[in-house]
Amino acid sequence: MKRALETAHHGKCCYCESKVKHVAPGDVEHYRPKAAVRQARTAPVERPGYYWLAYEWENLLFSCVLCNEKHKRNLFPLRDPRKRARSARAKLAAEAPLLVHPAQEDPAQIIGFRDEYAYSIEGNPRGEATIDEVLQLNERPPLLERRREHLAILRAMQVIAGQPDVDPAERARARAWLDRSVADDAEYAAMTRAALRSPSPRRGASRPAR
Numbered sequence: 001m002k003r004a005l006e007t008a009h010h011g012k013c014c015y016c017e018s019k020v021k022h023v024a025p026g027d028v029e030h031y032r033p034k035a036a037v038r039q040a041r042t043a044p045v046e047r048p049g050y051y052w053l054a055y056e057w058e059n060l061l062f063s064c065v066l067c068n069e070k071h072k073r074n075l076f077p078l079r080d081p082r083k084r085a086r087s088a089r090a091k092l093a094a095e096a097p098l099l100v101h102p103a104q105e106d107p108a109q110i111i112g113f114r115d116e117y118a119y120s121i122e123g124n125p126r127g128e129a130t131i132d133e134v135l136q137l138n139e140r141p142p143l144l145e146r147r148r149e150h151l152a153i154l155r156a157m158q159v160i161a162g163q164p165d166v167d168p169a170e171r172a173r174a175r176a177w178l179d180r181s182v183a184d185d186a187e188y189a190a191m192t193r194a195a196l197r198s199p200s201p202r203r204g205a206s207r208p209a210r
Contacts, residue, residue, distance in 0.1 A: 002028050005062040010185035013064035014102040015072070015135050016143055019187045020064045029063035030054065031101055032092075033074040039081045041133060045074065052088035061103060067135060075099075075134045079125075098129035113194040116147035150188050154181060154195055 005028060011021050020026040032050035039046075053059040063072075078084055079096035100107050110127040111118055118137045120127025131137045138144070160166055160174035181192045 001057075001060065002026070002062070005060055008103075009062040012062075012185070012187060013067050014061040015063055015067040016137060016140075017188050017190060018064055018143065018146065020062070024065050027063050027065055027068040029061040029068045029072070031059050031061055031076075031099070032097075033076050036074045037076050037084070038074050039077050041075065046084075048086065049074065050085065058104070066140070071135050071140075072099075077129050077133060098126050099134050100126055100130045108190055108193070111190070113191040115195070116144050116151060116191065118191075147188055147191060150192070151195060154178070154192060157181075158196075 006021070006026060011019055011026075013020055013026075014029065030050070030053070032053050034051055034054040035049045036045045036047045037049045038044070050059070077098040079098060083094050083096070085092050085095060100110055107130075110121055110124050111131065112121045113119070118131045120131060132139075157174040157177050161171050161178060163171070178196070180186060182189055182196065186192065
């Protein structure tokens, strides 16, 4: 099952989009926590969790250790916690999860990027909860630094690809890199797609402010 999840997620963490296997084996992540649950980071732990979903494919994701074990853990906030399912007899459809499900919906409709920083599109509360409360995507210096490095390469490739005085073979290689960078299996593809929708940099141009 873990191998199937890894393949389905292209070897990337479902939440932060970092490539996992070159540094760690990766985790099988339960979207709805199986053992216990918390509404907020400062809220008490509640039991039971969603134990009956422990082996349900729709509840399983592939993630990095940091997202799963340090940040998300047993956090699963709902819009109305009074509607939380407590047993297999309860209807999950009655819940309104604030955490975006990266495999069952398009996160790009809720979460955008300004440079390396994620933001909630139009202040969507689900985006805010996912970014800030659950995953803390903008509060992790190593992740932000890795995103900045990726963006620096991206901007350089844009310049090379758009300069007519550059060797045609180099321009072709730059364009091929840019094409690969937005593929589903590319690291930080969501951030890259957002960056490529912004105006391309010109040689010698200063970087725009966030």
